[in-house]
Amino acid sequence: MQQFEQYINGKFVKSTSSEVTEVLNPCTEEVLSTIPHGSVEDANNALDAAQNAHHAWKSLPAIQRANYLNKMADVIRENRIFLAKTLASEQAKVIGLAQVEIDVTADYFDYYSGFARRIEGEIIQSDRSKEHIFLHKAPIGVAVGILPWNWPFFVMARKVAASLITGNTCVIKPSCIAPNTIMEWVKMIQKIELPAGVLNIVCGSGPIVGNALSKSPTTGIISLTGSVFAGQKVMEAASANITKVSLELGGKAPAIVCADANLELAVNAIVTSRITYSGQICNCAERVYVEESIHDQFLEMVTAKMKAVTVEDAFSDNNPDMSALVSKDQLDKVSEMVEFAKKEGAEVLVGGSRSPQFNKGYFYQPTLLTNIKQDMQIMQEEVFGPVLPVMKFGTLDEAIALANDSEFGLTSSIFSENFNKVMHAAEELQYGETYINREHFEAIQGFHAGWKKSGLGGADGKHGMEEYLQTKVVYAQYR
Ligand code: NAD
Numbered sequence: 080m081q082q083f084e085q086y087i088n089g090k091f092v093k094s095t096s097s098e099v100t101e102v103l104n105p106c107t108e109e110v111l112s113t114i115p116h117g118s119v120e121d122a123n124n125a126l127d128a129a130q131n132a133h134h135a136w137k138s139l140p141a142i143q144r145a146n147y148l149n150k151m152a153d154v155i156r157e158n159r160i161f162l163a164k165t166l167a168s169e170q171a172k173v174i175g176l177a178q179v180e181i182d183v184t185a186d187y188f189d190y191y192s193g194f195a196r197r198i199e200g201e202i203i204q205s206d207r208s209k210e211h212i213f214l215h216k217a218p219i220g221v222a223v224g225i226l227p228w229n230w231p232f233f234v235m236a237r238k239v240a241a242s243l244i245t246g247n248t249c250v251i252k253p254s255c256i257a258p259n260t261i262m263e264w265v266k267m268i269q270k271i272e273l274p275a276g277v278l279n280i281v282c283g284s285g286p287i288v289g290n291a292l293s294k295s296p297t298t299g300i301i302s303l304t305g306s307v308f309a310g311q312k313v314m315e316a317a318s319a320n321i322t323k324v325s326l327e328l329g330g331k332a333p334a335i336v337c338a339d340a341n342l343e344l345a346v347n348a349i350v351t352s353r354i355t356y357s358g359q360i361c362n363c364a365e366r367v368y369v370e371e372s373i374h375d376q377f378l379e380m381v382t383a384k385m386k387a388v389t390v391e392d393a394f395s396d397n398n399p400d401m402s403a404l405v406s407k408d409q410l411d412k413v414s415e416m417v418e419f420a421k422k423e424g425a426e427v428l429v430g431g432s433r434s435p436q437f438n439k440g441y442f443y444q445p446t447l448l449t450n451i452k453q454d455m456q457i458m459q460e461e462v463f464g465p466v467l468p469v470m471k472f473g474t475l476d477e478a479i480a481l482a483n484d485s486e487f488g489l490t491s492s493i494f495s496e497n498f499n500k501v502m503h504a505a506e507e508l509q510y511g512e513t514y515i516n517r518e519h520f521e522a523i524q525g526f527h528a529g530w531k532k533s534g535l536g537g538a539d540g541k542h543g544m545e546e547y548l549q550t551k552v553v554y555a556q557y558r
Pocket residue numbers: 225226227228229230252253254255283284285286288289290293303304305306307308309310312313327328329330360361461463489527529533534
């Protein structure tokens with residue numbers, strides 16, 4: 080069993096706390112590793128290391144920083160099978176999908192390395208003669224990245240690649256639930272000889288380590304991916320020093336299916352979106368609105384598709400559609416929300432309880448709910464499990480109003496063959512992302528950003544890189 084340590088200033092070091100957290104395999108409940116239950120001192124040591132490394136790192140030409148990113152990607156590709164297995168075991172992601180996450184993470188480092196020659200400022204016309212106004216883009220300093228467990232390796236790259244290419248140094252706090260793949264990779268990248276302190280990893284709880292990283296005056300930007308609750312805590316802590324925050328938080332993605340949609344495409348996209356990684360993806364379809372005239376046909380098709388979903392151990396050779404939920408807490412939360420929905424009047428068409436065929440592990444059945452009303456908890460709060468509630472609508476504007484009736488604003492989708500309808504919906508849906516006639520998955524060159532309580536700022540592409548830069552204007556008067 081691995082016993083991971085903190086990674087600070089280029090070395091693996093013991094935590095100043097002697098407590099550890101066990102990392103479990105969610106399919107078997109066996110202990111895979113331990114990580115430090117880190118301390119405030121660990122967090123501050125990591126921040127100091129990052130701050131000390133910052134001047135030399137930002138002074139390197141960006142193209143040299145990019146070389147390190149390319150080497151990070153190479154290490155991932157050299158070890159892709161081992162890393163995928165590590166990821167599958169710690170978070171019950173079916174092995175094929177774990178492989179996708181590993182490969183996309185490598186691509187992400189390479190993609191961001193390409194910004195080395197594209198970090199650009201501006202020259203602005205002055206009102207004075209013999210003056211140039213130079214607008215520079217500068218790194219912020221020390222970037223803190225706080226990670227969730229659902230895409231732990233990919234979200235790590237989102238924060239590390241964008242921080243490092245822009246000349247920031249970095250402190251990462253993984254989720255205690257799924258830190259193993261990151262810790263294994265950090266051991267592997269020792270051979271690329273990244274300067275000490277440029278990347279630091281501290282493990283520990285949100286309220287202790289996450290809070291210490293968020294409220295320190297050393298921190299220049301905190302990028303958190305996680306729940307709205309954690310986002311609120313980070314904002315509170317960051318307010319002490321007016322530290323910049325970038326937040327990617329929860330969602331409650333609506334999918335609107337119009338009568339003129341290609342129904343087979345809509346059903347495949349929505350069910351795939353809902354059951355991929357057992358429904359534990361921030362932007363996958365959480366609630367469906369179907370036009371009245373096709374409601375019964377749609378439900379019949381979704382019922383058949385949900386019943387055919389295969390649920391097995393993440394390592395099964397049968398290439399199952401999904402595996403266990405990530406933790407007992409997650410299993411309890413999903414079970415409680417479905418039980419509450421039943422009490423509120425929902426009818427279960429498929430599933431509706433833990434998977435009976437498993438004695439161990441946190442397995443929940445793919446679940447389809449009907450007889451749904453908009454004010455039910457299951458339509459308002461994030462489920463983060465393989466549970467799909469379906470409700471009817473009359474007109475498109477009514478569907479858009481129902482979709483917008485949410486405190487979240489991460490992603491949304493519409494299925495229709497009518498160009499005018501989809502463009503109208505794309506304009507009116509109050510979401511950072513709208514998908515037309517496809518499932519919910521973002522591109523690394525896009526911009527992943529939540530509206531309302533789903534976030535602040537965003538990640539990916541050129542705009543995601545700019546999160547990690549601050550602007551300085553130089554007024555250059557000459558004679
Ligand atoms: P979580 O909020 O429980 O934890 C996320 C991280 O925040 C963890 O590292 C945790 O230790 C830390 N944290 C918790 N309290 C903190 C505090 N007081 N101060 C600082 N850090 C703190 O979320 P989770 O269960 O790991 O992930 C699931 C959630 O993440 C879901 O709501 C999901 O929608 C969201 N998510 C959003 C995106 C996105 O791109 N918008 C992507 C993935 C996950």
